[in-house]
Amino acid sequence: MTKITDSRLLLELSYNIRALIVKMLSTAGSGHTGGSLGLADVFTALYFNELNHNPQKPLWPDRDRVILSIGHVAPVLYATLAEAGYFDKSELFTLRKIGSRLQGHPGRDTGLPGIETSSGSLGQGLSIAVGMAIAAKKDNSGIRIFSIHGDGELQEGQIWEAAMAAAHHKLDNITAVVDVNGLQIDGPTTKVMNLEPLGLKWEAFGWNVIGCNGHDFSDILRAFREAREFRGKPSVILASTVMGKGVKSIENNHGWHGRVPSSTEAVEFLCQIDESYRIELSKSELSK
Numbered sequence: 001m002t003k004i005t006d007s008r009l010l011l012e013l014s015y016n017i018r019a020l021i022v023k024m025l026s027t028a029g030s031g032h033t034g035g036s037l038g039l040a041d042v043f044t045a046l047y048f049n050e051l052n053h054n055p056q057k058p059l060w061p062d063r064d065r066v067i068l069s070i071g072h073v074a075p076v077l078y079a080t081l082a083e084a085g086y087f088d089k090s091e092l093f094t095l096r097k098i099g100s101r102l103q104g105h106p107g108r109d110t111g112l113p114g115i116e117t118s119s120g121s122l123g124q125g126l127s128i129a130v131g132m133a134i135a136a137k138k139d140n141s142g143i144r145i146f147s148i149h150g151d152g153e154l155q156e157g158q159i160w161e162a163a164m165a166a167a168h169h170k171l172d173n174i175t176a177v178v179d180v181n182g183l184q185i186d187g188p189t190t191k192v193m194n195l196e197p198l199g200l201k202w203e204a205f206g207w208n209v210i211g212c213n214g215h216d217f218s219d220i221l222r223a224f225r226e227a228r229e230f231r232g233k234p235s236v237i238l239a240s241t242v243m244g245k246g247v248k249s250i251e252n253n254h255g256w257h258g259r260v261p262s263s264t265e266a267v268e269f270l271c272q273i274d275e276s277y278r279i280e281l282s283k284s285e286l287s288k
Contacts, residue, residue, distance in 0.1 A: 001055060001084065004048045007217040008284055013083060014044040015277035018246045019270055020079040020092055026266035028095040031104065034243040034256040035150060036076040038181050038214070042239050043080040045220040046146065046177075050228070055085040058113035064143050065116045065132055069125020070150040070179065071105035072258070078102050081114040123156025125149065126176060130162050133171040133234075144228070147176045152184030155193045160205065166234040167206025174234040175227040176207075179214070181243040183254040202236045214239030246276045 004010055017040045025031045047053070052064045068077050075095065082089045087101075094100035101112040108118045117128050129147035136143050153159065166174055178198075186192050195201070199209045208230045212223035220239065227235035243257070244250040247269045261269050 001048075001051070001053055003050075008281065010041075010044050010048060010217045011277070011280055011284060013048060014040045015246065015273055015280075017044060017076065017079045017083055018273050020082065020089065021075045022247070022261060022266050022269045022273065024079065024092040024095045025075055025260040026263055027093045028097070029260060030096055031075055031260050032072045032258050033075075033260055034183070034250065034253070035070070035073040035179060035181070036079075037247060038241040038243045038245045039073055039076045039148075039179050040080075040245065041215050041217065042148075042177060042179070042220060042241070043076050045217055045224065047080050047084050049221055050224040051146070052144070055081075055114070058086060062141070062143060065129075065145045066114075067117055067125045067129045067132070067145065067147045068106055068119055069128075069147055070122060070153050071119025071125075073150070073179075074102070074104065074106050074119075077106060077114075078112075081112075084114075086114040087112065122150070122153040123158040126159055126162035126166070129174055129176070130166050130169070130171065133166070133174045134169060136173055137169075137171070143173070145174045147174065149176060149178045150184070151178055151180045151182065151189055151195060151198070152192065154178065154195055154198070155189075163202065163205040163207065163234075170232055171234045172231050175224070176234065176236040178236060178238050179241055180238050181241045181252075183243050183252070183257065185254065185257045187254055199238060202238075206233060208233045208235040210235060210237045212237060212239050214241035215245060246273045248272050248276065 021036045054060045095102045101110040105119045106115045129145045133145045202209045210223045213219045223237045250256040
């Protein structure tokens with residue numbers, strides 16, 4: 001897929017994805033809004049700039065793999081895949097319906113193109129990524145594995161077992177991305193189960209640690225580039241994000257972790273998304 005380097009176009013795509021997320025969740029009547037909106041910029045940078053993939057050939061053997069360990073933010077994955085051309089956008093509005101290929105967590109068995117593995121209970125994705133990365137090394141394949149996590153998910157012990165294994169095997173073909181928004185369903189991570197010092201934890205487990213602003217495309221792309229070029233260790237990108245980014249009235253509100261907008265709220269959210277996009281666009285133009 002042609003890589004997009006123009007930050008203004010990436011910004012436009014990310015806000016298109018946010019609008020799709022709001023529309024599909026409102027139609028479904030259930031799902032997870034806050035984290036899906038917060039990760040839109042990271043997914044845009046990944047799928048439209050960093051990832052080696054082909055939407056017209058979703059099973060291309062040399063494609064990079066994306067493992068969505070934090071499966072409940074499936075709406076941002078689905079919207080990004082549709083925006084990239086994996087399937088028609090109209091299918092997004094079957095989200096969570098009986099017989100749909102778009103369930104609450106991604107399902108490999110549904111046949112939806114672009115889904116590499118099923119997800120369910122949090123904490124399992126990094127173990128899957130480690131297995132894929134070891135196999136790729138044995139096959140002398142150049143593919144890369146991206147594993148996407150939430151910061152609250154890191155409270156699962158299996159994450160750290162997998163992190164230790166990845167470092168032991170020197171799996172520099174893995175990049176873990178952690179959505180560091182500081183919130184989970186029950187409140188701030190500092191109160192539920194404090195994760196700090198998060199970067200030092202990953203470093204102690206033998207990983208190359210890269211921080212970035214998860215809403216600044218130049219910084220996100222810089223982080224992906226550093227991970228791609230680093231050798232000898234797996235890399236983790238700690239992407240600082242805002243839950244609900246783009247909808248000002250719900251930003252940094254953990255109450256919107258698993259809540260969706262009503263039809264009336266969706267209209268207001270879409271207006272806020274349009275306003276946020278225009279503000280961000282004007283900032284990018286002023287910085288040129």
